[in-house]
Amino acid sequence: MLSSFKPTWMVESIYQITPEQLKRENIKAVLTDLDNTLIAWNNPEATEETIAWIKLMKKNDIKVVILSNNSRKRVKKVASILELDFIPSALKPLTRGFKKALEQYPFSESEWLMVGDQVITDIRGANKAGIKTVLVKPILDSDAWNTRLNRFIELKIMNYLLKKDPEMKWRDTIHGRRIKEQ
Numbered sequence: 001m002l003s004s005f006k007p008t009w010m011v012e013s014i015y016q017i018t019p020e021q022l023k024r025e026n027i028k029a030v031l032t033d034l035d036n037t038l039i040a041w042n043n044p045e046a047t048e049e050t051i052a053w054i055k056l057m058k059k060n061d062i063k064v065v066i067l068s069n070n071s072r073k074r075v076k077k078v079a080s081i082l083e084l085d086f087i088p089s090a091l092k093p094l095t096r097g098f099k100k101a102l103e104q105y106p107f108s109e110s111e112w113l114m115v116g117d118q119v120i121t122d123i124r125g126a127n128k129a130g131i132k133t134v135l136v137k138p139i140l141d142s143d144a145w146n147t148r149l150n151r152f153i154e155l156k157i158m159n160y161l162l163k164k165d166p167e168m169k170w171r172d173t174i175h176g177r178r179i180k181e182q
Contacts, residue, residue, distance in 0.1 A: 004127050005119040005157050006165070007135035009174045014038060014115050014136050015053045019060035021174040022113065025132070029063035029107045031098070033116035034075060036138040038066065046081050054082050063105060067097050067114070069121065092121040098129035119157055120150045134174065 011017060014037055022030070032038050039046055046054075057064050066086040068075045079086040085104075090097025102109060109130040116122020117138040126133045162168050 002157055002160055002164075005124050006127070006161050006168070007119065007123045008132040009134045010136075010168060010170050011134050011174060011176075012137050012170055012172065013139075014134075015049050016173050016176075017115065017134060018173065019057060019062055022062055023060075024175070025113070026111060027062070027113045027132070028111040029065065029101075029105060029113070030057065031065050031067040031101055031112060031114045031126070031131070033092075033114075033118070033122050034066050034068040034070060034078060037115060037117045037122070037136055039078060040139050046078065051082065054084065063107070065101055065105070067092070067101060090125075093125035093128065095125060095129045098125060098131060102129070118150055119154050137170070 014032060017030075022028075038050060054064060064084055066075055066079050066082075066084055067090050068086065068088055069090050069092055070088060072088040075086045075088040087097045087100050087104075090100075092098075098114070101112070110132075112131045113134060114122055114126035114131050115134045115136060116126075117136050119135060123133045123135055
């Protein structure tokens with residue numbers, strides 16, 4: 001049952017995911033969570049690192065779409081700055097937002113990758129939709145009030161998954177070396 005929360009890969013940061021890694025897996029499009037994955041949850045501005053990563057993806061013909069549970073107004077503000085398509089009010093972990101992406105863009109499930117910082121919403125939803133996943137560490141240690149309960153539950157789920165599968169480790173890239181836990 002808890003296997004539906006298991007990510008395909010675990011990478012410290014979205015910025016460590018490169019076009020070369022994606023092409024090796026035949027990934028042509030990335031769905032990315034917004035808060036604490038692409039940008040800090042409490043800051044609507046994109047960092048230079050975020051902008052550079054988006055430019056790199058675009059230069060290499062990797063489609064990037066923001067998939068967020070946030071409101072249209074919140075997501076549009078960031079998506080406009082980054083010049084990205086977006087799907088707001090996705091209702092993750094339901095598959096509604098993922099299916100919308102699959103309908104809107106000419107990529108099959110196997111050509112998509114979901115990147116997010118929460119196993120309950122991002123990873124479980126993508127797994128249910130048949131999309132590969134990367135769990136990243138949250139950009140900030142703090143969260144919005146509505147995410148704190150999820151984090152508590154996630155800790156229990158992750159402890160179970162890590163105990164069951166010792167190969168589940170944080171890596172520096174999708175196919176990279178394991179990172180020693182601190």
